[in-house]
Every structure is written in C-alpha cells, then in structure tokens.
Amino acid sequence: MPPTHSPPQPSMRQVRSFVRRGGRLTKAQAAAKQRLWPLYGIEPDHGRLDLATLFGAHRPVTLEIGFGNGQSLAQMAQADPKRGFLGIEVHEPGIGQLLRTIEAEGLGNLRLIQGDALELLETLIEPGTLDRIQLYFPDPWPKKKHHKRRIVGPEFCALVVRSLRSGGLFHMATDWEPYAEAALERLENTPGLINLSSEGFSPRPVWRPKTKFERRGQRVGHRVRDLMLQRVSG
Numbered sequence: 001m002p003p004t005h006s007p008p009q010p011s012m013r014q015v016r017s018f019v020r021r022g023g024r025l026t027k028a029q030a031a032a033k034q035r036l037w038p039l040y041g042i043e044p045d046h047g048r049l050d051l052a053t054l055f056g057a058h059r060p061v062t063l064e065i066g067f068g069n070g071q072s073l074a075q076m077a078q079a080d081p082k083r084g085f086l087g088i089e090v091h092e093p094g095i096g097q098l099l100r101t102i103e104a105e106g107l108g109n110l111r112l113i114q115g116d117a118l119e120l121l122e123t124l125i126e127p128g129t130l131d132r133i134q135l136y137f138p139d140p141w142p143k144k145k146h147h148k149r150r151i152v153g154p155e156f157c158a159l160v161v162r163s164l165r166s167g168g169l170f171h172m173a174t175d176w177e178p179y180a181e182a183a184l185e186r187l188e189n190t191p192g193l194i195n196l197s198s199e200g201f202s203p204r205p206v207w208r209p210k211t212k213f214e215r216r217g218q219r220v221g222h223r224v225r226d227l228m229l230q231r232v233s234g
Contacts, residue, residue, distance in 0.1 A: 024093070025092050025093050025096050026093070026096070028096075028100060029092070029093055029095075029096025029097055029099075029100065030096060032096050032097075032099040032100045032103070033092065033095060033096045033099060036099040036100075036102065036103055037099065037112075040099060040102050040110065040111055040112055041095075041099075041111070041112050041113070041114070042086075042111055042112065042113045042124075044113060044114075044115050044119075044120055044123065044124060047123075047124075048123070048124055048125070048126050049124050049125065049126065050126075051084065051126070051129050051130075054084065054111065055084030055109065055111075056084070059082065059083065059084050060082075060083050060084070060131035060132070061083070061084040061085070061086060061129065061130055061131055061132075062076070062083055062084070062085050062086070062130070062131060062132040062133075062134060063085075063086045063087075063088065063125070063130050063132070063133050063134065063163070064085065064086070064087050064088070064133075064134040064135075064136070065088050065117040065133070065134065065135045065138075065151070066088065066089060066090075066117065066135065066136070066137075066138055067087040067088070067089050067094065067098065067136075068089070068094050068137075068211070068213070069093075069094045069097045069098065070087060070089075070094055070095075070097060070098025070101060071101075071209075071211060071212070072136065072208070072209040072210075072211050073085060073087050073098065073110070074098060074101045074102065074105060074107060074110070075209045076207055076208075076209065077107045077109050077110040078105055078107060079207070080109075080207070081109055082109075083109065083131075084109050084110075084111075085109055085110045085111070086110075086111055086112075086113065087110065087111070087112045087113070088112075088113050088114075088115065088117045088120055089112070089113075089114060090114065090115065090116065092114070095112055095114055098110075098112060099112070117151065117156075118151070118155060118156060118159065121156075121159040121160075121162075121163055122159060125163045127162045127163065128162075128163070128164070128165050128166070129163065129165065130163045130164050130165065130168055131164075131165060131168050131169070132164075132168060132169045132170075132171065133160055133163065133164060133168075133169070133170045133171070134171050134172075134208075135151070135152070135170075135171070135172045135173075136172070136173045136208070136211075137173060137174055137175065137211075137213055137214065138150070138151050138152070138172075138174065138179075139151075140174065140176035140178070140179040141179075142176065142178070142179075147182075150179065150182070150183075152172070152179075152182070152183040152186055152187070153186070154186075157186060157187060157190040157193070158190070160190075160193070160231075161190060161191070161192035161193060161231060164231035165231065166231055166232070166233050167230060167231060167232075168230070168231040169196075169228060169229070169230055169231070170187070170193065170227075170228070170229045170230075170231070171205070171208070171226065171227070171228050172187075172226070172227040173204070173208065173214075173224060173225065173226045173227075174224070174225055175214065175217040175218070175222035175223065175224045175225070176222070177222075177223060177225070180201070180225035180227070183227060184200055184201070184225075184227055187227060187229050188229075190229075192231060192232060192233075193229040193230065193231060193232070194229060194230050194232050195227075195228070195229050196228045196229065196230055197228065200227075201225045201226060201227060202226045202227065202228040203226065204224070204226050205226070205228070208226070
C-alpha cells in the first residue's frame with residue numbers, strides 16, 4: 001500500500017450521480033474480488049495517494065471514472081504499459097470482472113478503487129498529479145428532474161481542474177446528444193480548461209477503444225460525441 005498523508009474527510013454531498021444497482025457477482029467475480037483486491041485494489045480510507053510510489057516516478061497516470069466491466073480500460077492499460085491507470089467504479093460485478101482480466105493479462109500498471117468518484121477525487125488525489133481523466137458514457141439522467149444527478153456539474157469540473165497537471169487532459173465520451181451539449185457548455189465555461197477542438201467536439205482518439213455499449217448505441221442511431229479539454233495555468 002502506498003504511503004499516505006492526511007486521512008480523507010467524509011463528504012456531506014447528498015445528490016449522487018449513480019444508483020447502486022443490485023447486480024450480483026458471479027462466483028468467479030466474487031472469488032477474484034476476495035483474492036485479488038489486496039493486490040490491485042486501493043482502500044479509500046488510507047488517505048491521499050502517492051502516485052509515484054504506486055506506479056513509479058515520472059510515469060503519467062490516467063484516471064478513468066466509471067469503467068463498467070473494465071473491457072476498454074484493460075485494453076488501454078495493455079496497449080500503454082509505460083502509463084499508470086487508475087479505475088473508479090461503484091458496482092462490484094464490474095470490479096470483479098476487471099480483476100480477473102488484470103490477472104489474466106498481467107496488467108501490473110492498473111489499480112482499482114471502489115466508491116463515489118467525486119468523493120475520491122476530493123480525498124485521494126493530490127492536486128496537479130493526474131495526466132488524464134477519462135469519463136466514458138456516464139449515466140445521462142435524461143429526465144429534466146434528474147439533471148442535477150449528472151456527474152458533470154460545477155463540483156466535478158472544479159475537481160477535474162484541481163486534479164490535472166498543467167497540460168493534462170480531460171476526455172469525455174457520450175452517446176446522449178443533450179448531455180454532450182450540456183457538458184460542452186459547462187466544461188468550456190470552467191476556468192482552467194480549454195477545448196482542444198475549435199468545433200466543440202473532437203474525433204475519437206486512437207487510445208479510446210470502442211465498447212459493446214458504444215456499438216449497440218450506434219446501431220440504434222446514437223451519435224457518439226468526444227470532448228477533449230486541456231488543463232491550462234491561470
């Protein structure tokens with residue numbers, strides 16, 4: 001376990017951007033969670049992370065929020081072994097599945113955290129230490145009365161700016177057009193972030209694999225939007 005600093009403080013935030021689904025772990029996923037979590041999991045109550053100790057000095061670190069079953073995150077970690085990857089997820093079946101993949105593929109550059117992304121960004125991540133933050137296909141909460149649950153809000157954007165190094169990248173992808181437009185407006189009006197595309201949305205970068213979820217959405221006519229913004233000083 002990496003060295004720690006001050007212990008995290010409990011969050012008073014009441015509105016969540018996720019719902020804890022009742023999906024059960026398979027026997028294989030449960031066994032993987034019990035056996036592999038001590039090797040690849042990070043407990044959030046140990047304080048802020050020392051990423052240099054966790055992944056090696058001078059190694060850029062990517063944080064993905066809400067990795068689902070971890071398929072695309074594992075592909076990225078395998079394709080870029082010189083980069084460290086952190087994955088945050090709340091749902092245990094996805095965590096158990098990704099732990100199995102980590103073991104099978106020997107992904108020593110990937111670590112997992114279970115919990116609320118906003119709380120973990122606030123309590124675990126030292127300011128200015130992440131090279132990239134990824135948010136792929138977050139829950140769009142399409143009903144207007146639920147828009148307050150969307151993760152891309154003022155608190156999240158401020159934490160993104162705080163967590164990224166100067167020149168670091170925030171990358172979001174969504175197939176829900178109204179959410180894409182709302183997120184674009186929010187992010188472009190966040191001090192410390194600058195859009196890398198003069199046209200608003202960016203082409204899909206080569207490092208983001210297409211997932212089954214994405215391909216399913218495209219088959220029913222959903223247009224995937226990528227947003228890429230860079231952390232700037234001042």
